Amino acid sequence: MNILLHGSGNVATHLALAIHKTGHQIVQVYSRTKASAAALGNRLGVPYTHLVDEIMQDADLYIYAVSDDALESLVSLNIAPQAMHVHTAGSVAMDIFKGYKKHYGVLYPLQSLSKDKTVDFQQVPLLLEASDEVVKQALDVLAKEISGQVHHYNTEQRLKIHLAAVFANNFVNHLFHIASDIMESSDIDFNLLKPLIKETIEKISHLSPAEAQTGPAKRNDQKIMKQHMEMLKDQPKLQNLYRELSQMILEQYLHQS
């Protein structure tokens, strides 16, 4: 397939690199700013543009790996309405294409992608949705050339998965950030926590998160929880977070026991 890629951010870059390894051709990169279009275009060695008028009309598949705001305005442009169009967003309904394009779908990589960090796309679950059988089959073929984990979900399911992913990734990372701040406030190396963090993940490969829970809140150890709250007294937001998470854990295990 001839693929036109909208976007030059984290998802666009990693996806482009993964597609580049298949037999499919990226025929053009479009990005809103000249510099970023050039950066990704040159990296891939393919034509690029930042001008809407220059977007090629004859690609087979248009992939939109852009911010949600940019997505809405791009989709409504009168570009190749008969071709296939897919976005890569976890939280945008497939129907955003409805009325503008004939064949459309979603190709959502369920992974946290940063420009600075390479990723093995073979290990990235790709969640697909398609408006019709033509798109479904074309996407499935493409996706399976990129990743070993291809799944079909509807918009509602994908939205739920994305919400769960925010808890399991973005919020978890923020808790690491908090832990690292606490350590650094006493000049203690955050690396000291790495074996514990590794084990936290290791555990849920054998046990459900419910079974893997440990700690003062699970044990209803009021004395330690009070002590921790006292230690956080100058950081009311952290104190609040500590109280709420402990309360949630406490209630979970009181109900179960």
Add this chain to the structure above:
Amino acid sequence: MNILLHGSGNVATHLALAIHKTGHQIVQVYSRTKASAAALGNRLGVPYTHLVDEIMQDADLYIYAVSDDALESLVSLNIAPQAMHVHTAGSVAMDIFKGYKKHYGVLYPLQSLSKDKTVDFQQVPLLLEASDEVVKQALDVLAKEISGQVHHYNTEQRLKIHLAAVFANNFVNHLFHIASDIMESSDIDFNLLKPLIKETIEKISHLSPAEAQTGPAKRNDQKIMKQHMEMLKDQPKLQNLYRELSQMILEQYLHQS
């Protein structure tokens, strides 16, 4: 050294198994209930008791791997006041021994230990504290026979590390629990999130948690955050947690940019 072990829970069990591999002898296991004393004693093949009067007086080192409440009452018993006594708690001051024992300290394994899950003690950081040089050296020798990661910290530092550990382990695991509930509410397998969770941890081996942050809150993507809040409208506690964590991330990156 001849070691007497108080306790039969997760920490006591894993620590006993690790000590068992060294040249040191566990001469007796004490636990409050007969069944649990017998269970660990028999597993190790060493004498055990649940009667305070039968606790041996001539051990070199008494290790207290018991709940904080049990710790207070055990320490105050008139047992071997001239020997070395150490507890294994992250959040108890070393001075709990003061006035009761002459030589004392702390041997805190910074790891989440569950009975059902084996652990490689070589990889478990052991945080030591000692009342004097005699205890310091004896503990250091013992700890290094058990683990490749031995550190000395005072009570205040250990308390901070334990607080950070609650965020990085107990609260993180609870976020996994929440994510798994969200997935299961739509009959979607939690395993789908495992590559993302693996990457969340993988990232902070190369980047600081501050650098590794991604997601709607970091991007200040109000539209997606509103959508997620709407999806959680029947779960006010989760909604609240989502709002607060997003707000914290948002503020972190607004200040930095």
